[in-house]
Amino acid sequence: LWQDVSLIFMGISFVFTILAIMGIWEKDRTEFFGLGVHAPQIKFRDTLDVIKNNRNLQMLIVAASTDKLANVAVRGALVYFFSNMLLSAALQGTYSLWTIIPTLLVTFIGVRLAASGGLKKSFVLFTWLGAIMLVIMIVATPLLSADSSQSVPFSVILLLILMAIQVSFSQLAGNIVIPMIADVADYETYRSQRYMPGMVGTVFSFVDKLISSLSTLLVGLALALSGYGNVQIEPNTQLSTSFDIAIMAIIFVLPLVGHIASLIAMRYYNLTDKKMEEVQDTIRERRIELHVETPEGDLVAA
Structure with missing residues (x-):
């Protein structure tokens, strides 16, 4: 019984993992990460x-x-x-x-x-x-x-x-x-x-x-x-x-x-909701200063 249940859950987990990868595929790129390529190593x-x-x-x-x-x-x-x-x-x-x-x-x-x-x-x-x-x-x-x-x-x-x-x-x-x-x-x-x-x-x-x-x-x-x-x-x-x-x-x-x-x-x-707005605005301003753009040419927040 437990072997069958384990196999079923392994299959379900595998399917959902593939769906998760598909969901983030387009956004999982360097230009979306923090300050992009300008971020410190x-x-x-x-x-x-x-x-x-x-x-x-x-x-x-x-x-x-x-x-x-x-x-x-x-x-x-x-x-x-x-x-x-x-x-x-x-x-x-x-x-x-x-x-x-x-x-x-x-x-x-x-x-x-x-x-x-x-x-x-x-x-x-x-x-x-x-x-x-x-x-x-x-x-x-x-x-x-x-x-x-x-x-x-x-x-x-x-x-x-x-x-x-x-x-x-x-x-x-x-x-x-x-x-x-x-x-x-x-x-x-x-x-x-x-x-x-x-x-x-x-x-x-x-x-x-x-x-x-x-x-x-x-x-x-x-x-x-x-x-x-x-x-x-x-x-x-x-x-x-x-x-x-x-x-x-x-x-x-x-x-x-x-x-x-x-x-x-x-x-x-x-990190309240107001503080996070400040954090996101600051990151957005830094990206604009560094001219960090998406492949479509739009400036975006991190």
Whole structure:
């Protein structure tokens, strides 16, 4: 089954990759890159300058990597949440399907907000919404677990609905980061006249993955502190209160810390929609001064 599914997704990915290449084919030319052929040559040591002096890249890395660290850790902890707290490993698959609906709705709304209000504003908004939902769940979880007037499934379903809404907010905030990398690359051209989106993206991706790779360590540390570091945990088995607290801390508290770090970082990230207009206008003026033209003879912005 998995072999067939893998082959199907490989085929789909290949088709979409070809379509993406066809879509950017006409624009993937030097005259459209930053200042065109007049841009300074990029050297490896320029990477250090970007990391040291591009504050927006630094803040975006902090915001994205802390959220991703929490999200990856949560995915690992959810296995124990369903199997050893709700005692239903099969329910995790159903929950994953549930999350599709709010994720699609939030994505549709979020894309429209990002187009009209700017990427930073949308990222901050959905990060705030995700943080608020986490606070609600932290407060509501003890109340739901103490509810004896209704059957357990009602409390579980209500909690999972709250979790699905929170996940949809947090995932959208994480997805908004991707086009923000392009803004940072344009800002680097504005700052240093160097057009280096590949290097900016590589630096971002490297640091982001380096930090998010610590997620497994955090989950393992939580299990060790709860007394299950060297224990083979059986599925659908109720464990101790300390174990439950450790898993809930990973699922609720860690993402909240990540969101707080993101909101703090965004206070020092100044690429608002107005700032990006200034960046694009400045790049456009430099291209005009350097007589950078398209093959059709029209002066264009980078």
